[in-house]
Amino acid sequence: MPITGACFCGEVRYQVDGRLHDARSCHCSRCRKAFSSQASSYALVEPSEFRWLSGKELLTSYVGSHGFGLQFCSRCGSTLCGIFDGVVHGVTLGCVNGDPEIDIGMHIFVGSKAAWEILPDTANQYHEQGPKKA
Ligand SMILES: [Zn+2]
Numbered sequence: 001m002p003i004t005g006a007c008f009c010g011e012v013r014y015q016v017d018g019r020l021h022d023a024r025s026c027h028c029s030r031c032r033k034a035f036s037s038q039a040s041s042y043a044l045v046e047p048s049e050f051r052w053l054s055g056k057e058l059l060t061s062y063v064g065s066h067g068f069g070l071q072f073c074s075r076c077g078s079t080l081c082g083i084f085d086g087v088v089h090g091v092t093l094g095c096v097n098g099d100p101e102i103d104i105g106m107h108i109f110v111g112s113k114a115a116w117e118i119l120p121d122t123a124n125q126y127h128e129q130g131p132k133k134a
């Protein structure tokens with residue numbers, strides 16, 4: 001079963017013909033704004049395994065200073081994916097359908113988490129950046 005995802009209104013849909021990897025949650029103040037939440041929840045994809053199934057024309061992007069950006073559904077506002085130099089780099093876990101069989105392996109930048117957030121004790125926490133993988 002391929003992994004699929006969709007936005008809140010359902011117009012934008014994608015498929016990943018492979019596995020998600022390096023799922024992480026970043027609690028920094030920038031991610032709180034970008035994800036409108038207490039933290040990001042994000043996993044990487046192999047760009048060649050990712051494809052849009054519908055609604056690609058509804059996507060709008062916000063690209064930051066380092067070439068890294070996010071893509072949203074312009075109709076409902078869901079944040080669907082992260083892009084790097086215009087190529088899909090990862091997906092937001094909130095828009096993934098069903099169980100993608102991956103756990104959030106690390107919670108990073110918990111040193112700057114929101115005052116109102118209570119982190120579960122069992123989470124793998126890093127004060128700043130987690131261990132670098134790929
Ligand atoms: Zn939508």
Ligand SMILES: [Zn+2]
Binds near residue numbers: 027030032
């Ligand atoms: Zn962050």
